[in-house]
Amino acid sequence: MRAVRTFALFALFSCSLLxxxxxxxxxxxxxxxxxxxxxxxAHTLQSLLGPKGAVILFFRSADW
Amino acid sequence: xxxxxxxxxxxxxxxxVAAVSYDSVAVLQNFSERKAIHFPLLSDQDSKIIRELGxxxxxxxxDTPFYGIPHPGVxxxxxxxxxxxxxxxxxxxxxxxxxxxxxxxxGLIPSDAKSEVTGRQLSLTASAGNATVLPGExxxxxxxxxxxxxxxxYAPGVEGYIPVDWKMKESSAEAAGQAEYPKSEKxxxxxxxxxxxxxxxxxxxxxxxxxxxxxxxxxxVDSAGRLTVEGSLRYQACDDRVCYIPxxxxxxxxxxxxxxxxxRVPVALQRKAPGK
Numbered sequence: 261m262r263a264v265r266t267f268a269l270f271a272l273f274s275c276s277l278l279x280x281x282x283x284x285x286x287x288x289x290x291x292x293x294x295x296x297x298x299x300x301x302a303h304t305l306q307s308l309l310g311p312k313g314a315v316i317l318f319f320r321s322a323d324w
Numbered sequence: 325x326x327x328x329x330x331x332x333x334x335x336x337x338x339x340x341v342a343a344v345s346y347d348s349v350a351v352l353q354n355f356s357e358r359k360a361i362h363f364p365l366l367s368d369q370d371s372k373i374i375r376e377l378g379x380x381x382x383x384x385x386x387d388t389p390f391y392g393i394p395h396p397g398v399x400x401x402x403x404x405x406x407x408x409x410x411x412x413x414x415x416x417x418x419x420x421x422x423x424x425x426x427x428x429x430x431g432l433i434p435s436d437a438k439s440e441v442t443g444r445q446l447s448l449t450a451s452a453g454n455a456t457v458l459p460g461e462x463x464x465x466x467x468x469x470x471x472x473x474x475x476x477x478y479a480p481g482v483e484g485y486i487p488v489d490w491k492m493k494e495s496s497a498e499a500a501g502q503a504e505y506p507k508s509e510k511x512x513x514x515x516x517x518x519x520x521x522x523x524x525x526x527x528x529x530x531x532x533x534x535x536x537x538x539x540x541x542x543x544x545v546d547s548a549g550r551l552t553v554e555g556s557l558r559y560q561a562c563d564d565r566v567c568y569i570p571x572x573x574x575x576x577x578x579x580x581x582x583x584x585x586x587x588r589v590p591v592a593l594q595r596k597a598p599g600k
Binding site: 314321 | 340344390
């Protein structure tokens with residue numbers, strides 16, 4: 261049983277490597293965060309989730 | 325910011341919108357006031373979450389003010405915080421538009437940029453994810469095809485018949501990706517006793533184009549600031565008795581060109597290289 265589980269984990273891991281993309285794989289959990297917005301107000305992942313979730317954009321900079 | 329235009333579309337779908345960068349709160353405040361941004365711009369000044377997600381752009385020199393920027397991209401997460409979609413690019417000048425994400429992840433066409441073409445055995449609507457384009461942007465082009473009752477056209481991969489073929493005209497203003505055809509149905513044709521891959525009723529073909537950088541794009545923009553890209557759709561339609569003469573329909577998409585924003589925050593707020 262343990263061998264099967266280890267193999268499943270390995271398969272999962274190699275899939276995400278093969279995808280060779282940025283960030284965690286689709287289906288994995290977004291890590292928690294706590295960041296301030298432009299008005300100094302704090303937001304967490306939880307507070308940003310709407311009834312269907314959220315669209316979170318990473319952009320290079322607001323200033324160049 | 326392009327996302328601002330579609331924030332309402334995402335909200336209607338029950339999704340909140342936020343954007344993260346390595347900028348200070350002061351830079352984000354200045355930017356959001358200038359651009360009238362109404363959703364949270366989050367400051368990850370030490371690039372902590374950017375690193376944790378594995379998004380740090382390591383190709384940027386450690387002693388430059390740019391160190392700490394992420395590979396730009398978008399995550400779509402569900403109500404439980406599980407990642408359901410990812411849109412990332414290798415080249416920081418190329419990006420997926422939020423309109424493209426609306427289309428790919430949720431099947432929505434947010435812009436009104438549509439044109440209709442009526443052919444002999446079908447009608448089609450050519451539309452796009454965006455009405456405006458920026459240099460380096462990815463835009464999704466869409467063809468919604470409606471065959472008249474009783475008609476079918478052949479899908480790519482068919483042997484002995486002319487399949488649907490969407491071509492783009494060569495242009496220095498954009499690079500066209502491959503057309504993405506939907507799964508076809510296996511249609512049994514009694515008259516010829518053959519089963520062929522075909523489409524009936526409604527089907528949608530999409531394709532990504534990448535808008536060129538400013539130097540190549542500008543000469544293609546007309547005096548009204550519009551960029552037009554063209555293509556054609558070739559098909560042969562048949563009903564259960566006859567096949568009609570192959571047709572080629574002209575296709576056209578027109579966008580408003582938007583130059584890159586080069587305005588910066590006041591010098592005092594600008595990010596300095598580490599240790600300076």
